[in-house]
Amino acid sequence: MANEAVPNNPILQDKATIKEAIKRHKKEVYTPVVPEQQFGFIHNNVDCIGCRACEIACKDKNGLPPGPRFRRVMYVEGGTYPAVYAYKVNMSCNHCAEPACLPTCPTGAIYKRKQDGIVDIDSSLCIGCRRCEAACPFGAPQFIPEQNIVSKCNMCVDEIDAGRKPYCVMACMMRVLDIGPIDKLREGNYATKAMAPHEKDKLVRQVKSMADPELTNPSIVFVAHSQGHVDKPKEPQ
């Protein structure tokens, strides 16, 4: 009885009211930025050797202590001896088209750049409440205890503005990580060493164990491992 969807159930009425309020609130305080061009990442899950030079380059660039990791190379392995497999998923901030972090910020510190869609946090406005950290489905915002703020990848905007590429991309010894306009990357029409020409049909928006891209529309594309496809998992022979 209690679980039935009765229109006058006060709990459901409350829920509907809250939903309505959130919608109204979002509309009032946040007009999504539609960038002139959205930059995003491409990563080859198979050819990546997982060396994490990108992570260390990022640490050095951003002056981070051990702890917060703007870029994270995740190791995935499976199978049963001796039929095993392994691949890497490399992610920092996905500079989402609809960033979940942005509307959660109570001080308006998070913003999206008009020219390239880069999502960044204004550290002078951040109060370290860590709401964005909880909101992000990909674990991008990183709390820095020493400074009591949250910070994250900003695709090295200073390098982008200088006409170069971010430190992680320029660090990649295997050339499996790159940036570019995300729509071109998704179509496989952007010249990049991250992908061999025949890997065009392996490009995916989502790999296994990754949050649903429908949540925020992340600007990242992967060359996936056969075991990393979300739709067709199969054990190796």
Place this chain on the structure above:
Amino acid sequence: MNGQDWKDKLKASLKMDRRSFLKTTALGSAAIAAGGLTVKPKEAKAFAYEPYPRDDELTTVVTSCAHNCGSRHMLVAHKKGDVIVRLSTDDGRYQQGGAFGKDTFEEPQVRACLRGRSYRSRLYSQERLLYPMVRTGARGEGKFKRASWDAALDHVAGKMEELKSKYGPTALLDQSYAGASYGVLHKSDQIEGLLGRFLGMYGCRTSSWSVPSYEGTKFSSRITFGTIQDGNEDDAFAHSKLIIMWGWNPAYTFHGGNTFYYMRLAKQQGCKFVLVDPQYTDSASAYDAWWIPIRPNTDAAMMAGMAHHIFANNWHDQNFINKFVQGMDAGTMPDWAKDKENFKDYILGKYDNTPKSPEWAAEICGVSADDIKKLAQMYATTKPAALKASWAPGRNAYGEQYNRMAAALQAMTGNIGVLGGCAEGIGKAWHAEGVAYPYDEFANVFYASIKSDRWAHTVLNYPNVKREEIGLWPGGRAGDGVIPNIRGIFWQGSDWFNQLTNINKEIQAINKLDLVVCNDSTITPSGLFADVLLPVATHFERHDVALPWYKGHYYIHRPKVIEPLGESKTDLQIYTELAYRLGGADFGRRYNPKANRDYFMYNDAVDEAFLREWWENKVMHHQHVTMPWEEFKKYGIYKFKLDRPHVAFQDNVEKGVPWETPSGKIEIFSGQLAQYDDWTKTAYGHEIPAIPKWIVPFEYLGDKEKTAKHPFHLISPHPRHRTHSIFNNIGWLRETYEQEVTINASDAKKLGIKTGDTVEVFNDRGRVVVPAYVTERCMPGVLVLYEGAWIDLDENGIDRAGNPDMLTLDEPSPAGSFAYNTVLCGIQKTDLAHKPGWDRLATARSHVFRRDL
């Protein structure tokens, strides 16, 4: 300073007098008086979080990494004043004709690995040694007091004189190694380093001849091909159709220029990969390799099985064998040795009635006969195919036999001297001009020379030591067969105490010594056992030129980026000054002919002169480089463009140039080894067969008796997050990779071990405590513990950091290869303390993202 002065000064600095102060206040009060709320808050104006300052606002200096990994990659220092703010790497801009993003097949960018990228935190680390220190506590206790350079050097010089006069010219052991190496001027090395020349010229030096990394491989390359330059340049790998990575993990070692990247290009061209290794490494996954797990230390047996299958099916290249190989079969034996064993008849079992068939091999190495046959067929029928026989399986008892067996396979399939093939071995390729300091008749003077990991045995048993026990090199200056009376050790660019075998034995031995001197930029575990610590300037703080030792054809200029931290000096400054103290101006000038005694304070002009001379005489003259020194300094890197890919022995095969062996051929049957009659008089001490053979190792999984007590075989490969022991103290790297023991999931289940559990790994030689990593990617019966962790002993001598050399055997193979990977041990859960050596709480996040098991 009286009170009024102080106030004036403050006022001046604030540029504020009473009048303007009042004005400000008045303005403030007016605003408040008008009603605080009417003051509009400033509009929040978002700006990018930008690391301040930007690269373009900093001084850019091209330099390189300097640790001993065989590669050499560019680092670009971005500095403000005398502080390095951050490092980047090659982006194509710093070469002749360069531009941002230039990254071609012929001139690829030389991008630094994670270790190189972490250099800034090593440079400014807490473990940085800044002042001369003299020991006050017991050896290993870590108690030191700061000393002046004068006092420290006087102490060292005084002790040297005392030991030399009391114990003779073998009293000082040179344990220089490659930790501060790969500059052409400031070079640490076993054979051709600054320390060796200093002690040799001083007249008191016992040297260490076997190389920990690859002595078995070196022996094989020398015996078989007559040279250690049996390698192709890294771009040659892009032309292979099949690459067999035998114990080779370039995803961890980054061994040579852009090897791993060219292998990716090979994969894109359809090259197939195979990995023969007890572990499914990241190289296997990145190159999508067929993984053949093999029992450690049985590689030569599997290769013999492959050779058998190739001979049995007539897949060998008889033409190549007849033309270029000695002793592959009866027809290619030299006339004087027709009655000796040849390789083919050994494989077919003519001498011992044991054909080395795939079935025979399968019993030993744990690989099925079908897989051995399949691999043999692949290798023999795919052209060109690269069998890359790496160093690691050679770091074993009889490891030299593995490498010689690999050379036999390479030769019988004709994969030598062809683009896309491989004759490695050592794999040293393009020859760089490596020495800018005075290189003369004193460069490698030794009064005695021993196998490097027999020093503790020598010290503990002197004088009751036989020459064959310690691999005494014939004909030392102290007299042939004279056992060295070692009373002191010098370390330069070396953490050997932590890195050689059987550390517990070393601890006993070091306490018998009278002098231990350590030159280093970092306080290492070895340093804690030293009497005197001398602070050495890092490569950011001295002028040099870097070169890749292994593969890659380029030079990188390495200027003095910042002034030396603390009171650190270069090794060359230290030895020059010691030479003056020991032998006056005569010794001083002979040791460093370009310098006066004030070199200890002012070294820039002399170093520049050495380097310029090297560039002009050697690089420009010998290597036909036209770029002047000044221009090279301006660019930062010189990349050679080769006329054709550098392939070892191409001229031998195409133009009939003889090999550098006594017979001029590839010696599968070694005439030299066949002719020794008294092995005790050789450096090897024990017999080595003239052809490659499978020899049962000291201990391995096939040993029923020993495995009853210690059922696991431990291997200790190179980690990714350290170069040997270098970088062990770097927080950035420690949070991404943990020192842990890898164990197969089914083994772990039987022992009740889960990932993250603290376990003890032990045998009769020592005990270590580490966390476990449980995985399906490791062969059952095998444990993996990466070398190079800094020992951290508890009161019972148990290592809480997890250094595998607490467990290794200090009994080298006859040819000198260290038996690092010949270790049986046990493993169990424990309550003993593990000390990871850094703040685990601060870095705990790394675990979340690691593995899905």
